[in-house]
Amino acid sequence: MNREVVTVSDISDLRGRLERFAEQFTDCFMRRPTHEHFQTYMAGQASTLERKSIEPMALHAGVPPRTLQEFLGLSRWDHAKMRARIRERVLARHPGVAPIALIDETSFPKKGDKTACVQRQYCGATGKTDNCVVTVNLGYAVPDFHALIDCELYLPEQTWAEDAQRRKAAGIPEDLKFRTKGQIALELLRRAQENSAGFKYLTADEAYGSSSQFRAGVAELGMIYVVEVSRTAYGWTRQPCFEDAHAGHRTGRPRKKPRLTEGARTHRRIDELWKRGGPSWRGYHIKDTEKGPVVWDVRATRFWPAHEGTCLEECWLLIARHALTGELKYFLSNASASTPVETLLHVAFTRAEIEQLFAAAKSEIGLDHFEVRQYLPLVRHLIVSLASLLFLQEETSRLRKKLLVERVSGQTRNRGAA
DSSP, rough: OGGGGHHHHHHHHHHHHHHHHTTTTGGBSSHHHHHHHHHHHHHHHSSSOOOOOOHHHHHHHTSSSHHHHHHHSSOOHHHHHHHHHHHHHHHHSSSSOEEEEEEEEEEEEOOOSSSTOOOEEETTTTTTEEEHHHHHHEEEEEEEEEEEEEEOOOIIIIIITTHHHHHHHTTTTTOOOOOOOOHHHHHHHHHHHTTTOOOOEEEHHHHHHHHHHHHHHHHTOOOOEEEEOOOTEEESSSSSOOOOTTTOOSOOOSSSSBBBBBGOOEEEEEEGGOOSOSSSOOEEEEEEEEEEEEEEEEEEEEEEEEEETEEEOEEEEEEEEEETTTEEEEEOOOOOOOOOHHHHHHHTTTTTHHHHHHHHHHHHHHHHHOOOOOOHHHHHHHHHHHHHHHHHHHHHHHHHHHHHHHHHHHHHHHHHHO
């Protein structure tokens, strides 16, 4: 939370506002004491404690640490209902004409091999292959508000999903099967759409955008995607031609896939499309920051991506080059040909919001401070953290608006006095 906008009266009021915020989750709990433990956990995450794991939060609240340990692992309460309530609140209180879905993963470095779902894998938090837990997350973005509204643990296939003994030791449900990160992301999107999220657009980095299956799944959900892809993606800038499926096939049975004609076998990597010539670079103002305006030069064209020798549907290809650093990004979008490039760039660069949400969740509420190892308490920690982060996001937004109103009122009074 931006503490520059918080006054003493604001701080004294936050505890009461947190309690009122927590009341909307009352029906997720079977017993009132469990709901009170939920409030204690949220208050600890919203506090100024340096370390926000169970023991320091419990001691700060004057309760035995075992009460919060039991709250996460043993108490009977409906964390799935809490997750649904978080989505419902965001959609009801922060509607938008064209909400943008943000898909991204975040990681939590952990030592040892006992924490549920931990393994050596790429860890964004350390920037290298490391021992960590990974979650796939769904963010919600409208012009004046951004929030995390859902997440799922990634269950590695060989080291966890196929190891019955290890699953049992960590309390991983028997019906939880291995899913790729793209499949998890699509499940998060389906849950949100069933909750009337009304997402019009989606953006994701190349780990998701480079998957044709993921892009097809997003399109089936009725969303327009603008996703980053690898520079090694292949395709055509002109629609390729295919032979008839029956032509020259002696058996008379159609081939499983139509075959490209000789003249169409010129698909190239997108980073090698234009050695010379091609669409002109055009500068686009993306946003303003404290360091000044952010400008990217962009080449935009209609494009037919390739997948396993076949041609996928026509889409947009955007090649963006940072005006100062020369950094290159590549985006695909299933938007119609009439969609302005400015709209596509707005969606693409909105992905930065979910990275800011991760940073806030880890620095402000201790999203990565968990020390539990079992699957259930870990999942519950993640869901309660979504609630705590939402509370801080809404309070930050409210206090910023309050400060803006006070500034405008002060300027008006000063002009009147003059």
